[in-house]
Amino acid sequence: MSTIAPAPPVLTSEDAAPPITRRRRGRIRWGMWISLAVIALFGFAPVYWLLVTSLTPTNLVFTFPPTLFPREISFDHYATVLGNPLIFGYLRNSVIVSVITAVLAVAVSMYMGYAFSKYRFAGRKSLMYFVLSSQMFPQALLLVTLYLVFAQFGLLNTYLALILSFTTFTLPLCVWMLKGFFDALPDDLIEAARIDGAGPWRIFHSIVFPLAAPGLVAAGLFAFVRGWNDFIFALTLAGPDRQTLPPGLVNTFISEASTSWPALMAASLIVSVPVCVAFILLQRYLVGGITAGAVKG
Amino acid sequence: MATEISRRSMLRYSVLGLGGAAVLGLAGCAPDGSSGPAATPGGAGTPTDFAFASWSLSEEAAKPAVQSALDAFAKSDGIAIDTSTYPYNEYLNQLTLQVRGGQFAGAAQLDVAWLSALAALGKLTDLSALAQGRGYTDAALGAGSLDGKQLGLPWTIGAVGLIGNAELFDKAGASLTPKTIEEFEDGLRALKGIGVIPYAASTKAAQLKDIVVWMQTFGSPIIEDGESTIGDEASVKAVEWYKKLYDDGLIAPDVDRAAARTLFAQGATALYDDAPVGKSSVVSQSPDASLGDKMTPIARPVLKSGDTPQHVLWGHLVVVVDGEGAATAADFAQWLTSDPQQSEAYFTELGLPPTTEAALASEAVSQNAFVEAFTSTVTSTAAPSPLWAYPSYAQMETAIAEQVQAVLIGQSSASQAMKTAGNAISGLL
Numbered sequence: 243m244s245t246i247a248p249a250p251p252v253l254t255s256e257d258a259a260p261p262i263t264r265r266r267r268g269r270i271r272w273g274m275w276i277s278l279a280v281i282a283l284f285g286f287a288p289v290y291w292l293l294v295t296s297l298t299p300t301n302l303v304f305t306f307p308p309t310l311f312p313r314e315i316s317f318d319h320y321a322t323v324l325g326n327p328l329i330f331g332y333l334r335n336s337v338i339v340s341v342i343t344a345v346l347a348v349a350v351s352m353y354m355g356y357a358f359s360k361y362r363f364a365g366r367k368s369l370m371y372f373v374l375s376s377q378m379f380p381q382a383l384l385l386v387t388l389y390l391v392f393a394q395f396g397l398l399n400t401y402l403a404l405i406l407s408f409t410t411f412t413l414p415l416c417v418w419m420l421k422g423f424f425d426a427l428p429d430d431l432i433e434a435a436r437i438d439g440a441g442p443w444r445i446f447h448s449i450v451f452p453l454a455a456p457g458l459v460a461a462g463l464f465a466f467v468r469g470w471n472d473f474i475f476a477l478t479l480a481g482p483d484r485q486t487l488p489p490g491l492v493n494t495f496i497s498e499a500s501t502s503w504p505a506l507m508a509a510s511l512i513v514s515v516p517v518c519v520a521f522i523l524l525q526r527y528l529v530g531g532i533t534a535g536a537v538k539g
Numbered sequence: 540m541a542t543e544i545s546r547r548s549m550l551r552y553s554v555l556g557l558g559g560a561a562v563l564g565l566a567g568c569a570p571d572g573s574s575g576p577a578a579t580p581g582g583a584g585t586p587t588d589f590a591f592a593s594w595s596l597s598e599e600a601a602k603p604a605v606q607s608a609l610d611a612f613a614k615s616d617g618i619a620i621d622t623s624t625y626p627y628n629e630y631l632n633q634l635t636l637q638v639r640g641g642q643f644a645g646a647a648q649l650d651v652a653w654l655s656a657l658a659a660l661g662k663l664t665d666l667s668a669l670a671q672g673r674g675y676t677d678a679a680l681g682a683g684s685l686d687g688k689q690l691g692l693p694w695t696i697g698a699v700g701l702i703g704n705a706e707l708f709d710k711a712g713a714s715l716t717p718k719t720i721e722e723f724e725d726g727l728r729a730l731k732g733i734g735v736i737p738y739a740a741s742t743k744a745a746q747l748k749d750i751v752v753w754m755q756t757f758g759s760p761i762i763e764d765g766e767s768t769i770g771d772e773a774s775v776k777a778v779e780w781y782k783k784l785y786d787d788g789l790i791a792p793d794v795d796r797a798a799a800r801t802l803f804a805q806g807a808t809a810l811y812d813d814a815p816v817g818k819s820s821v822v823s824q825s826p827d828a829s830l831g832d833k834m835t836p837i838a839r840p841v842l843k844s845g846d847t848p849q850h851v852l853w854g855h856l857v858v859v860v861d862g863e864g865a866a867t868a869a870d871f872a873q874w875l876t877s878d879p880q881q882s883e884a885y886f887t888e889l890g891l892p893p894t895t896e897a898a899l900a901s902e903a904v905s906q907n908a909f910v911e912a913f914t915s916t917v918t919s920t921a922a923p924s925p926l927w928a929y930p931s932y933a934q935m936e937t938a939i940a941e942q943v944q945a946v947l948i949g950q951s952s953a954s955q956a957m958k959t960a961g962n963a964i965s966g967l968l
Contacts, residue, residue: 301826304801386636393640477629478636482622489626497598498627500820501797 296320296508303503319508331483332490333513339401339476339486340469343408347416347465348458350409355420356446360432370421377414384411385478392479399481407479408469416461423457424450459527463520470517487513586616589864589871590645592634595855596624600819604888608881612871620871621645631656638662644862646872651682651854652927654691659930663690664859669869673877679894682923683856691856692876695891697815698850699752700917701837704830707735707809715835720756720780723840727789730809739799739808740781740790742947747940749812751924753777755849757842762925767968769939770954770961778946778953785947792947804830810837814853815892815913836913838920850921854894886910892918931967938963 262270295303299316323329358370388407389398397403427450435445451458470487477489485493491513495506591609595601613620623643625633631653637643638660649657657663667689670680675693683691708715711733713726730737741749751761757780759773768774784790794802799811804825813821822831838848857872859865875881882898885891892910893899905911926932942956951959 301824304805304824305826389636390640393642398642477625478633482624492626492629493597493624494599496626496628497600498594499814499816500800500823502599 292507292511296504296511298504300502300504316504319504320512322505323509323512326494328490328494329487329509329513332485332487333516335401335480335484335490336470336486336513337516339404339408339484340466342401342405343412343469344462344466346405346409347412348462351413351416351420351461352451352454352458353446354413354417356424356450358417358421359424359427360429370418373414373417377411381411381474385475388475389478398479399484401484403479404469404476404484404486407475408465408472411475412465412468416465419461419464420454420457423454423460427453456527459524463524466520467517584866586618586867586870587864588619588621589868590621590623590643591647591868591871592623592625592630592637592643592645593648594625594627594630595648596622597626601889604885608875608885611881612874616867618867635660638860641862644860644868645864646857646859646868646875648694649691649856649858651691651696651852651856651923652932654683654685654856654858655928655932656930657858658685658690662861664861664865664869665689666692666859666869666872669873673873674895674897675877676894676896676899678852678918678921679854682852682854683858685928691858692872693894694855694857694876695885696852696854696894696918697892697913698918698921699749699812699814699853700850700913700921701810701839702803702813702818703810703835703837704803704806704808705833705835707733707806708835711809713809715837717837717840718844720840720842724784724789727784727810728787731789735806736791736802736808737789737810738784739794739802739811740784741794741796741799741812742785742790742792742944743795743798744937744940744944746795747943748924748936750778750781750943751926751936751939752839752849752851753781756839756846760925762928762968765968767961767964769964770958774957774961775953778943778957781943782946782953800824806830815890815910816853818909819890831909834909836909836916838916848917848920850917852918852921852923855891926964929968935964935967938967 294310294312296319297315297317298312299314299318302313305313354373358366384407388403388410392398392403392406397406431449431453432445435449440448472486473488473492476486477492480486480489491506491509495502495509593605595605609620609622623637627650631650634643634647634649635657638657647657665688666683670683670689670692676696679693679696680689682696683689683693703715705715707730708726711726711729713729714722717723717726727737741747754761754769754774754777757773757777759771759777760768761774762768781790785792791802791808796813796817799808800813800817800821801824802808803811804821804827806825806827818831818834821834827833839850841848857876859869859872877895879895879897879901882893882895883901883903886893886898886901886907887903890907890910892914893901893904898904899914904914924932926935929935939960942951942960945951946953946956
């Protein structure tokens with residue numbers, strides 16, 4: 243018995259979508275441009291205001307009504323910031339602890355994420371949610387506990403205290419990020435490597451690790467930025483010699499009775515440069531889809 | 540792909556993990572190691588190294604003066620002083636954590652409002668013996684005493700009072716010395732006529748605790764016999780009056796201390812509340828180079844003639860936390876706050892009012908017209924806030940602020956809001 247496939251429905255001119263006219267296409271394009279301009283304005287306005295404030299003399303910063311362009315330009319605040327040796331100490335401390343935190347967080351979370359993604363064991367789901375729930379603890383609660391523990395072990399005012407604490411609150415999300423990434427890697431690829439005789443260690447480091455590079459970079463950047471921006475842990479655990487930029491800048495430019503806004507803005511712009519450079523250098527790794535086509539046929 | 544891990548293995552790892560957590564937990568609950576005998580202040584024995592905590596050490600303007608005092612004391616005694624500093628807004632939390640964790644002993648700078656909160660930890664040294672015979676004013680000593688003990692020596696003591704721009708008052712024809720609330724209000728209306736915000740009173744929750752002093756002005760004791768009186772007729776009238784100023788545009792929305800200073804510096808308001816410490820901030824952000832000369836302290840008006848103007852104390856203490864080096868730290872606290880030369884040098888560099896009769900009578904103070912006027916018109920009738928006697932004073936101030944804000948934006952009546960605030964405070968006493 244043979245079956246005849248039903249003929250596809252014939253579309254008439256009434257069924258078809260109305261053709262996009264040149265005028266309509268132009269309107270859509272304008273709409274897109276305007277939307278993008280609004281979004282760009284939303285993103286860049288604070289940075290612009292940061293720049294303008296940093297270039298305005300102190301006595302004109304609060305001029306009312308505010309002006310879009312500074313009436314006078316002064317580089318004094320940049321000179322103040324760059325002439326302050328403490329700022330470079332804070333910068334050095336921030337780089338050290340943020341980089342090591344990122345490396346440590348990625349090193350630990352890639353194994354955890356891989357295990358959660360590709361291994362089946364009792365209590366796996368509960369453990370995964372337990373790891374995530376630790377992200378929900380209030381920072382102040384973790385802080386007090388960490389402070390007392392570090393005090394007992396003599397770790398207060400050390401880089402290690404900062405690195406361990408930053409890693410503590412970065413790890414859960416890194417693990418979940420990387421688990422999601424490993425989930426997207428096809429099991430067939432790993433199975434094929436196993437059939438070819440590769441052990442778990444070899445499979446992870448020779449096959450999975452290179453494919454997971456974008457995910458690892460993303461998780462690393464996330465951990466780096468969390469460490470770079472943290473205020474309260476660094477303020478409490480670092481002591482005067484290991485203080486990072488956020489508490490350092492607050493300490494330097496905000497006082498009981500006043501805030502040196504222009505200098506603070508200048509310092510903020512200067513210290514955001516390393517993060518911007520890191521993102522520019524690593525952005526290609528952040529684009530997904532590198533694994534697309536890893537398995538063909 | 541699926542690799543099995545046995546239940547036994549998981550159990551083993553879980554036990555190890557829980558053991559680790561238990562160790563960490565025990566470490567957190569362990570004694571803090573600072574429960575040794577209380578220090579004996581008064582310079583007995585050889586001077587020793589000690590620690591000093593201060594927010595001023597991180598402030599560009601104050602650091603040189605404080606550091607030079609530390610260096611001078613350390614040099615004369617041949618000791619080292621280990622310093623730590625935190626931003627003012629984070630300072631109390633950080634110091635509390637350090638003291639509670641047994642990580643800090645020695646002298647510490649303290650805002651007068653924070654004394655009961657830190658004293659609640661039970662580790663402050665009674666400095667009564669060191670407070671005698673040094674010439675501290677009674678008001679200054681009162682700011683550092685709690686439950687009959689002198690827990691802090693006064694370093695600088697002033698008050699929060701009204702500061703007016705004499706030029707704008709003159710232009711509006713308003714009185715710089717209003718005696719009563721009515722006269723004050725008339726002046727505000729005149730100021731409105733020249734196109735400025737008449738009074739940059741606090742209307743943002745962060746600083747709405749300022750209303751407490753107006754409640755006192757209207758006759759509410761705030762706390763009486765250990766009970767909250769907020770919700771009484773006087774406190775309700777005070778808030779209704781504040782709401783009237785708000786509705787009539789005599790005070791402005793969204794103003795806190797920083798905004799008030801900025802408005803005043805820009806000449807956009809004629810009047811605001813501040814302590815003497817705010818003057819340098821106002822002057823530095825003003826395009827008017829002569830604004831400092833126009834800043835005039837004004838005694839807070841009273842409800843009826845003959846009443847005493849109400850002002851809340853403002854200032855810094857030096858307290859001593861028991862532990863290693865506490866005895867020398869106590870000597871340092873006494874020297875820093877009452878040595879004539881040191882007091883005068885500190886005032887000359889920072890303009891912060893000293894705390895001894897001799898220093899206040901010195902030529903340096905009498906030549907500073909602003910501080911001199913502030914001391915006589917504002918500080919002279921200042922007292923600590925009744926709420927400061929309680930460690931949870933900050934939550935009480937927040938409860939008041941939230942309710943007053945509800946009144947200002949029309950979400951609640953003054954009587955209902957103050958009743959709610961009073962109940963919240965009663966729960967915190």
